[in-house]
Amino acid sequence: xxxxxxxxxxxxxxxxxxxxxxxxxxxxxxxxxxxxxxxxxxxxxxxxxxxxxxxxxxxxxxxxxxxxxxxxxxxxxxxxxxxxxxxxxxxxxxxxxxxxxxxxxxxxxxxxxxxxxxxxxxxxxxxxxxxxxxxxxxxxxxxxxxxxxxxxxxxxxxxxxxxxxxxxxxxxxxxxxxxxxxxxxxxxxxxxxxxxxxxxxxxxxxxxxxxxxxxxxxxxxxxxx
Numbered sequence: 253x254x255x256x257x258x259x260x261x262x263x264x265x266x267x268x269x270x271x272x273x274x275x276x277x278x279x280x281x282x283x284x285x286x287x288x289x290x291x292x293x294x295x296x297x298x299x300x301x302x303x304x305x306x307x308x309x310x311x312x313x314x315x316x317x318x319x320x321x322x323x324x325x326x327x328x329x330x331x332x333x334x335x336x337x338x339x340x341x342x343x344x345x346x347x348x349x350x351x352x353x354x355x356x357x358x359x360x361x362x363x364x365x366x367x368x369x370x371x372x373x374x375x376x377x378x379x380x381x382x383x384x385x386x387x388x389x390x391x392x393x394x395x396x397x398x399x400x401x402x403x404x405x406x407x408x409x410x411x412x413x414x415x416x417x418x419x420x421x422x423x424x425x426x427x428x429x430x431x432x433x434x435x436x437x438x439x440x441x442x443x444x445x446x447x448x449x450x451x452x453x454x455x456x457x458x459x460x461x462x463x464x465x466x467x468x469x470x471x472x473x474x475x476x477x
Contacts, residue, residue: 277331277352282338284350287324287373297323297377297411297452300366302359304330306337308383313344315404322407323379326370328353328362377414379403379452403451410452424451 299316316325325348341350353362359382370378384396410423
């Protein structure tokens, strides 16, 4: 029975991958290629949301409505969604960039693609979010709440802190900070790096971290807000 203690949902993941290999896919042109900015132009930050679960569209639309004027929204979603699910997404986020993206590495490949776009578009700050649900966990929805509430509870303060402190590369929810040795966490996590890729950060700092092969941000490691 899964989840297996050591291999988790390996069999279920392999089964899903096999089924998705031949699943109908949305063409890239079916998305919306850019943020539909307001009359004042681009916002000082952008939310990079990977929305895997269609039934969370309305929840995220409600949560992100409070960021209007502070952050634009760019959403990646699996290219295996149906046209009806895409229509719901477009209606819920009428001013967001929408990009159907292969769900490779869960949300990691979509994040890298969205980060490259955000950097090229000139956004100095971004907030990485994903529709964490963990349906195999009894408290999966509570885990998502623990990730999102600290990041979206005071977004203006997060943006101001990053703008005022060049040595702060990442602001992440304290609940995601996990020490070395915790089961299921990467073995080189000696510094207590956030175990879930969600937080406010700088595109330049994140790109440097990828090139160095480590998650160091722009300087010292920070957790919060």
